[in-house]
Amino acid sequence: MHLTDSLHFASDYPLRAHNTFGFDVRARLACRVETAEQFVLATRDARAAGLSKLVLGGGSNVVFTRDFDGLVLLVALAGKRLVSEDAEAWHIEAAAGESWHAFVDWTLDMNWPGLENLALIPGTVGAAPIQNIGAYGLEISEHLALVRAVDLASGERVEFDAAACQLGYRDSFFKREGRQRFAITSVTFRLPKAWRPRADYADLARELDARAAALTPRAIFDAVVAVRRAKLPDPLVLGNAGSFFKNPIVDAATFQILREREPDVVGYAQADGRVKLAAGWLIDRCGWKGRAIGQAAVHERQALVLVNRGGATGSDVLTLARAIQADVQHRFGVALEPEPLIR
Numbered sequence: 001m002h003l004t005d006s007l008h009f010a011s012d013y014p015l016r017a018h019n020t021f022g023f024d025v026r027a028r029l030a031c032r033v034e035t036a037e038q039f040v041l042a043t044r045d046a047r048a049a050g051l052s053k054l055v056l057g058g059g060s061n062v063v064f065t066r067d068f069d070g071l072v073l074l075v076a077l078a079g080k081r082l083v084s085e086d087a088e089a090w091h092i093e094a095a096a097g098e099s100w101h102a103f104v105d106w107t108l109d110m111n112w113p114g115l116e117n118l119a120l121i122p123g124t125v126g127a128a129p130i131q132n133i134g135a136y137g138l139e140i141s142e143h144l145a146l147v148r149a150v151d152l153a154s155g156e157r158v159e160f161d162a163a164a165c166q167l168g169y170r171d172s173f174f175k176r177e178g179r180q181r182f183a184i185t186s187v188t189f190r191l192p193k194a195w196r197p198r199a200d201y202a203d204l205a206r207e208l209d210a211r212a213a214a215l216t217p218r219a220i221f222d223a224v225v226a227v228r229r230a231k232l233p234d235p236l237v238l239g240n241a242g243s244f245f246k247n248p249i250v251d252a253a254t255f256q257i258l259r260e261r262e263p264d265v266v267g268y269a270q271a272d273g274r275v276k277l278a279a280g281w282l283i284d285r286c287g288w289k290g291r292a293i294g295q296a297a298v299h300e301r302q303a304l305v306l307v308n309r310g311g312a313t314g315s316d317v318l319t320l321a322r323a324i325q326a327d328v329q330h331r332f333g334v335a336l337e338p339e340p341l342i343r
């Protein structure tokens with residue numbers, strides 16, 4: 001098939017620009033994928049035979065601890081469109097390789113609001129369902145309608161509706177059973193026409209108050225961008241993968257005991273009665289904010305974010321992460337689970 005010829009495989013490919021920690025690792029083989037067909041062709045190519053495969057979007061949720069001895073599929077599928085519109089909602093589809101932030105910005109330009117709270121999240125559209133990205137009071141699970149993917153084992157095209165994606169807090173089918181088996185090719189969102197501002201999250205409410213602007217989707221987008229810029233490091237300046245740990249969820253009794261010992265512990269009640277703890281607070285309280293082991297450091301303004309000050313390796317970051325986990329476990333009896341994929 002002639003498309004095979006258009007696939008270009010590169011050997012010993014540098015991944016530094018393809019992971020937001022900026023780790024200087026290499027892939028045995030890499031291939032840029034622009035269409036769903038190319039996912040199939042690339043995985044069936046003789047050069048890929050027997051190699052493990054890694055689908056890589058913006059590399060904003062991965063920690064490479066060593067070179068990748070396999071085939072990296074660099075997601076470059078492009079395109080976004082209005083699929084349909086009815087009295088209640090717009091359905092918008094974007095290809096997996098589109099930049100998430102640029103996509104959100106575009107939906108607002110088109111007057112299709114709903115994703116504004118998720119401005120400035122690094123990475124691609126295709127990565128968004130994998131960890132059910134969420135920030136400032138909104139998760140994409142609220143608006144996700146359909147995920148199209150290629151089954152890398154069979155080469156078949158598959159569709160997942162929202163239920164099949166099994167989206168949970170920083171979790172999905174694609175992060176568990178479907179891991180590395182399905183390459184997401186596009187995501188479709190349902191954006192209801194009955195728009196309501198989502199502006200309760202403390203940092204966001206404060207920023208919007210300070211701006212005293214009308215609560216439009218664009219005003220929320222701008223405020224989210226400002227809050228994120230103030231707290232979170234720009235990966236282009238200081239390598240990082242956003243929050244390094246998930247916020248741990250504990251039962252109500254455990255939270256009560258914790259609060260008796262630490263009256264200002266930060267926790268958010270969940271619908272099921274459990275409590276989500278702010279891992280950033282736990283880490284901060286253990287005195288880790290701004291501290292470093294070698295060139296791997298805890299961010300000065302957000303203790304949940306680990307950064308590469310330059311020249312750190314994935315193993316350095318894991319060493320730091322383990323020291324933090326041990327301290328938090330020892331002081332609070334709470335286990336912290338890393339959020340990004342560790343390779």
Ligand code: EPU
Binds near residue numbers: 279284302
């Ligand atoms: N806190 C501290 N010290 C710190 C950091 C946080 O005391 O160093 C306290 C804050 O004062 C606040 C609470 O912890 O009371 C929560 O902090 P923040 O609002 O910054 O949010 P977060 O729980 O640390 C989560 C997400 C972020 C998302 C923000 C906003 C996770 C793992 N992280 O962070 O997502 O942007 O809420 O919604 O759920 C990401 O996943 O990469 C990410 C950045």
